[in-house]
Amino acid sequence: MNIPKIIKFLKTKAGIAIAVIVLGGGAAAYFFASSNGVKQELLKAERRDVTQIVAVTGTVKAASIINLEFLAAGRVAYRPRQVGDHVSRGETLLALDAREIDIQIAKAKATLDGNKAKLDQLKAGATPETVRQLENAVTASYLNALAALDTAITKSDKSLSTLRADIFLQNNKIRSDFQLALDTFTAGAENEMAKADADVAKARAMREGVRGIVVDQPKYDAIFSETPFLLGSVRNVLVTSSELLRRVVSAYVTQSTINAYSTDISTVRSEHDTAIKTFADAIAGIQAAKDVLRVKQEPPRAVDIAVLEAGVKTAEADLALLEKQKGDTILVSPVDGVVTNLGYEISEVARPNTTAVSLISISGVEIEANVPEVDVAKVAVGNPVSITLDAIPGETFTGKVTHIDPAETVVDGVTNYKIKISFDAKDPRIKSGVTANLDIETLRKPNTLTLPQFGIVERDEGKFVRKLVNGEVKEFPITAGIRSSDGYVEILSGVSEGDEVLNAGLKTN
Template sequence: MIPLSFLNAKVKIIIFCSIIVGSGILLGYRVFFRDEPGAREVVTVRRGSVVQEVHVTGKMKASEAVDLAFERSGKIARVDARVGDRVVKGSVLMVLDQTELQTQYEEALASTAVERARLAELRAGTRSEEIVVAETAVANAKIAVVNARQALEDAKQNLVDKLRDTYTKSDDAVRNKADQLFYNPQTNSPQLSFSLTDSQLKTDIEWRRLLLESLLKKWQQSENPLTTASDLAAYFGEAKNNLEAVKVFLNSVALAANNPTNKPSNISQTIWDGWRADVATARTNINTAISNLSSADENVKTKDASVATAEGNLQKSQNELALKKGGATPEAVAAQEARIAQADAKTKTIVAQIEKTVLRSPIAGVVTKAEGSAGEIVQSGALLVSVLSEQLFEIEANVPESDIGLVQRANKAHVSFDAFSGSVFIGAVALIDPAETVIDGVVNFTINVLLDYPDARFKSGLTADIDIETARRDDVLVIPQAALAEEDDGEFVYKATNGGVVSVPIKIGMRGTDGLVEVAEGLSEGDSIIAVSRMYDDGR
C-alpha cells in the first residue's frame, strides 16, 4: 500500500506542472492566436504615402478689393467692363491701343526669321555660286585699289605741278611786276624809285624785298629735285609760308602805289597806272596760287583716304572669300545663335509690352469702379478699375513658433468648417507674416490660406480647422507606428514567417502625423509584421 502522504505530494507535483503548462499554452494563445480586441494584430507592409502636417485653427475673412492701373501710358482702345459687371479671374477689363507695338512685334518676328535663315546658311555651308560672287568681289576690289592708287599718284603729280607753279607765280610777281618800282631790286640794297609820305612803309617794303630775294633763290633750289616721291607735306608747308611772305610784300607795295600822293612828278600817269595794274595782277596771281595749292593738297589727302578705303575693302573681300571657302567656324555659328537669342529676347520684350496694354482682373468679383473711355489718353499708374471679390475668401490663422519653421508658402492645406460638417476644402498657404504676434505670452506667426475654389456658402467669420501639409512622400513602403519597436541600437519589427516570429532590424525614413512610418530598408512590400503595441497592451 502507498502511503497517503506520498500520494498527496505526487498529486501536488502533477497539479503544479499542469498549471505551469496550461498557463504557457494560455499565454501563447493570447499573444499569437486570439482574434478578440487586444490580441496580436498582423500588418502587411504596403506602398503608400507618408504625410507630415501642422494643425491650426483660423477664421475666414473676405479678401480686399483690388485697384488696377496700366503700367504704361497710352490711348484707350476699348473698355470691356462697367461698374456692376461680374468678372472672373483673367477677364479683360480695358485695353490700350497696340498699333505701334504690333508693328514692332511683326518687325521683331521678321528680324528673328532673317537671323535664323542666316544660321541655316552658315550650317549648310557656302554654295559654289556664292564663292564665284566672292571671287568677283575680290577682283573688283583689286581693280578699285589700282585705280585709287593711280588717282593718288595723279593727285600728287598735280600737287607737284602746283608747287612749281607757286614758285613761278611768286618769281613773276616779285621780279617782273613789283621790281618795276625799284632801283637795284635784286641786290643787297633795293630802293623804291619814288618817295612815300609814310617813311616807315617805305622802309618795310624795301626790307621785305631784300628778304624775298634770298627766299626766291632758296625756293628755286628746293624745287629742282621735287617729285611725287618727295615729302610733299613738307614742300606744301614751305610753299604756303613763302606765298604768305610774297602776299604781305605785294600788299604793302599796292598800298604805296595806290596812294596818288606818292606818284613822282617825273613819272607819267600812264606808266604809274601800268605799275599799279601789274601789282594788282601779281596779287591776284598769288591769291590764285594759294587757292590752287590748297585745293591740290586737299585732293591728295582725299585720294590717300580713298586708297585706304579701297585697300580695306579688298582685305574685307579677301577675308569673306576665305571664310566662304573655309566654311563657317564654330565661333561664327555661336555668334549667329547669339544674334537669334538676342532677336528672340527683343520679341519677348515687345510681347511683354503688349501684355501691359491689357488690364485684366486678378480675381473673380464685381467691378466697383471703371473710369476712362475709348480714345482717352491715360497715364501709367492712374487708377482706372476696382474689383471687389464676391466669393474669394481667405483664412487667417496663427501658427506657433515651434511649427512655423515647417510651414512654407504654397504648402497644401485641407480645411474643414464646423458649419459644413463632412466637407473638406483644398487650399494653399498664400502668405506668412514675417513679424511675430504674441498671444497669451506665446509667440505666433500669422498665415493666410487661400482656397482653390469659391463656395457660395462661405461667410466672413467662419471657424476653420486647417491641416497644413508640410512634407509628403508618395509611393514608399509604409507601416503603422504601432508596429515599430525601438531600442538604443535602432528600430526593428517582429516579422511573421512560416517558422514563427523573428526580430528584423530596419531603417526608417519620414514619420507621418497620421501614424504611418516610411520604411527605407529592411522590409519588402507584402511582408507580414506584428503590431508590437498589441503584444504588450495591458501588461501582456
Template sequence: MFKILKRPLFIIPAVLIIGGTGLWFVRSNKPVQYETVTANRRDLVQEVSVTGHVEPTESVDLAFERSGKIASVPVAVGAVVTVGQVLAGLDTSQIVAQLAQSVAALESSRAQLAQYQAAADAQSAKLAELKRGTRPEELAIAQADVTSAQSVLADAQDSLTKVQQKADVDLNNLYSGVSDVLNDAYAKSQDAVTKQTDPMFESDSSASPVLSFTTSNTQARYDAENGRASATTQLAQFLQETQASTASTAQLDAAMHSVANHLNFFLSFLTSVSNALNAATSLSSTDLATYKANINTARTNVTSALTSINTRIQTIDSQRAINDSATTAAQASISSAEHTLASAQAQLALKQAGSTSEQIAAQQAAFSQAQASVASQRAQIKQAEAGVQTIQTQLNSSFIKAPFPGLVTKQDAKIGQIVAQNAPLVSLISASAFKITANIAEADIAKIKVGNHGKVTLDAYGSDVLFQASVTAIDPAETVIDGVPTYTTTFLFDVNDERIKSGMTANIDIETDRRTGVIAVPQRAVQRDDGTGTVRLFKNGAAVPAQVTVGLKGSDGFIEIVNGISEGDAVITAESK
C-alpha cells in the first residue's frame, strides 16, 4: 500500500512544470491586438466652462440728501419706473414757503435795480442837459417831472398805509382765534388729567397722589405719582395763562409757547401712567382695558391740542414774514419815489438856475453815485439769486428720483417716518439688461478675451433652454478663491429676455477658439510634451511611432495634428493581447 502512494508524489510536479511551459509558449506567440482610429479632417471647437450668477447691469441704493419727514411714497417694490420718476418725497411745505419768499425778494431787488437804473439814466440825461444849457420847453418838462414824481410818491405812501393796514388785519384775524385754541387746549388737558386718569389715582388732588393699583414698574409708579402731583400745579398755571392772555399779541405769543410746554408735560405724564398700567399686577382685565382706553383717549386729545397750538404758532410766524416782506417792498417803493422826486426837483432847480461849472461837477458826482447804486443793487440781485438757488437745491433734495429706468427692489420709506440724511431707503436695478459675473481660474483665463461668445443655461430652466452671451470685461486684478487665483469676468446677454432674473445661477460654455477642416485624433492617442507629441501608427501589422506637432485641443476629446501624420493614417489608441 505504501509503494502504490509514493509514486504519484514524483509524477505531479513534473506534470505541472510541463503544463505551465506549454501555456507560456502558447501565450507568448499570440499576436498583439491594436485598436485604431482613422486620422480624418474635422472641425474643432475649444470651450471653457464656468459657472456664474446673473446680476443687473445697473443697481443703486438711493437716499435723501437731507433729513426730514416723508410725505409721499408713490411706488412700491416691483414697480417699473422711468428715469427721473419720483420714488419718495419729504414734506416740502416750509421749503416751498421759503422759496416763495426768496423769489419775491429777488423780484423786488430786480424791480429796485430797474428803478436805480432809471435814476442813473435820468442823472446822465440831466448832466447832458447842464452841459448843453436850458431851453424853455425843457423847463416845462422838468416841472412836469416833479409833479409826476410827487404823485408817484403819494401813491407809494398810500400803498404802504394799505399794506400795513392789511398786515394788521391779517394778524388780528389769526390772533382772534388764539383764545379759543388755548381754552380748548385747557379743556382737553383738564379732561385728560382730572377725568380720564381719575380712577387710576387716590388722593389725586392732593400733594401726594397714589396709584390705585399695584405695578411691578417702580420707576413708572414714581413718575406717574409725581407727574399727577405736578399736573395739578400745571393745570392751575395753565388756567391763569389762558385767562390773562387777551391783552396783547405778545401775551398771546407767550401764552401759546407756555401752553405748548404744559401739553408736552401732560403727554409725558400720560406716558408714565401707561407704563405703569403695562406692568399692573392688581387689575382685572376689564379695568385694565378701560384704563388703557382712557389713557389713549387722553393722549389723543392732548396731542390734538398740541398740534393746534403749534399750527397756530407756525401760521402766525409765516404771516409775520409775509407782512414784513410786503412792508419792506412798499417802503422800498417810497424810497425809490422819494429819490425820483428829489432828482426831479434838483433837475428843475438846475434848469431854472442855469448851469455853472460847479453845478456840472456836482451833477457829475450825482451821476457817479447813481451808477454806484446800480452796481450795488446788481450785487444784491446776485446774492438773492444765490439764495433762491440754494433753497431750490434744498427743494430738489427733498425727492428721491430714479437715475435710470429700472425696477424697484427695495422700498423702506414710510409716510410720516423721520429719516436721516444719506440713509439708504430705495434700491433700484435695471429692468431689462442683465449681466453674468463669473470667476475664471488662471489656467483658463489666457484663452478668453473680450468679445468671445458663449452659450448659457440657467439652472431655473434646465439645459434645454439656451441663451447667448458675450464677454464684455475681464478684471485685470486677481481674486483668490480657496488659494487659487481667479479673474472676475463679465458677460452681457446678447438679447434681453423677460425670463432672465437677477440672482439666477448661470452655466456658460465660452467658445475660445475654433479650427475648421483640420486633421484630428483622440487626445488619448497622443503623448504630449510642450506642443509636440508622439503617436503610434499602425503600418504593415505593426506599431510605428511618429513625431507630431499638436494644435488646438477640442472640447469633444479630439486634438489637432498640425503635421507629422497624413489624413487617412491609422492611429493606435489602445492595444491588447
C-alpha cells in the first residue's frame, strides 16, 4: 500500500467526499446501536418511613359491646373507673400488679446495655492505656517466673544437700555402710547424683547471667525453656534414692535411721515438686499474658463481632418480650365509650381469657371485616385504620381495631378471622350497612433503609439485587423486611444506604 499516494488523494475533492461518506456511515452505526440499546435505570437505597398495611373490605354495623380480657392471671392493682363512666380511647381501665415484671425489665435492660458495651468495646479496640497495662502485665509475668526459678534452684540445692547428708559421701559415692541388693543400681544412683549437681550448677549460672538486667524477653525465654529440664534431674535422683533406701540392708545403720532418711528425702522431694510446678505455672503465665496482649492489639475478628451482635439481639428480644408481657398487664380502652362492666375489684386475682371489662363505643356504629389467615397475625387490637366509605366518596375517616375473634370463620372455603373497627369520631352520615374500605396500619418503622419493590429480584432460593460492577451486571443476595403500601421494601442486609441497584422490573429505552 502506497501511503503517501493515499494521503495525497484524500486531500483532493473526491478524496474528501469519500472520507465524509465513510465517517458519516460510522457515526450513523454508533447512534443506531446506541438508540436501540437498552438503558438500565438505577435505583438508590434510601431511608424513609415504612408502613405495613393490611387492606380489607368490611361493612358498617350498629356498635356492639366490646369485651376486654387479660392474657395472663394476676392481681388487680389499678381500677380507676366505675360502671357507667365515660372513657376516652387509650385510657387505662384495669391494670395488674407488674412489679415483678418491672424488676425483670430492669435486669434485661442492664443485660442489653452490658452486651452493647462489650460490642462497642470490641469494635473500638484496646485503648493505649490498656495496652500499656497489658505490656506491664507481661513484664510482671517474666519477673514472677524469675522469682519462681530462684525458689526452684534453692529447693534443688536443699534436696541435693539432704541426699549428701543421708546417703552420699564426697564425690557422690554411696555410703560404705550400705550394702545394696544390686551393684548396678548403686552405680546408676551415683551417676544421677553427679548429673543433678552439674545441671543445677548450670541453671544457677544461667540465672546469675541475667541478674540485675532489665527484662530481656529473648534471653529470659531461652533460660525458661532450658532450666525446667535441668532442675528436673534433681527429681530423678530423689526418686532413685528413695528406691535405694527401700532396698538397702546394713549391719551398721538401724532401720529407724533408714526410715528417718526416707522421711527427709520425701520432704525435700515434695518441696522440690511444688517449686518446679510453681515455676512451670509461672512460665505458662508468661504465654497467657502475651496472648491477652496480642488479642487486644489485633483487630476484632468477624466471628467475635458476630457472637456479641447475637448477644445484643438476644437481649433486645428478651427485653421486647418482657415489655410485651408488661403491656399485657394493662387493659386500655380502644374507643371513646361507656363502661358497662368491670369484672374485678382491687386485689382480686384476674383470670386469663375471661372478660374483665366491657364497654360500648359512643360512635354508635362500628365496622366488621374478615381478615385472611395469612394476614391476621399482623393485625393487633389498637392498630390505626384509614377508612373510606362507598356512600361518602372523597372523604377519609379514621378508626382503631377494637376486637379480633380468636376463632376462625370460613367464607367460601377460605379461612378468615372477624375483626371490629371503631370510628375515632361520630358522624351522623355514617349508616349501618355501608361498605367500608379499610387500610389497617399494622406496623410502622421510621427512618428505615428501603428500595423500591421493582429493584428486587425474587426467586425460590431467595431475594437478590443487581448491581453494575466494572461494567458487568452481578447479583447480590439481600435480606428484606416488611413491604410498605407505597411499593417500598425494608432492607435488613445486603445493601447499604446510597447503594445503587438496577431496576429489575422496568426498563427504559
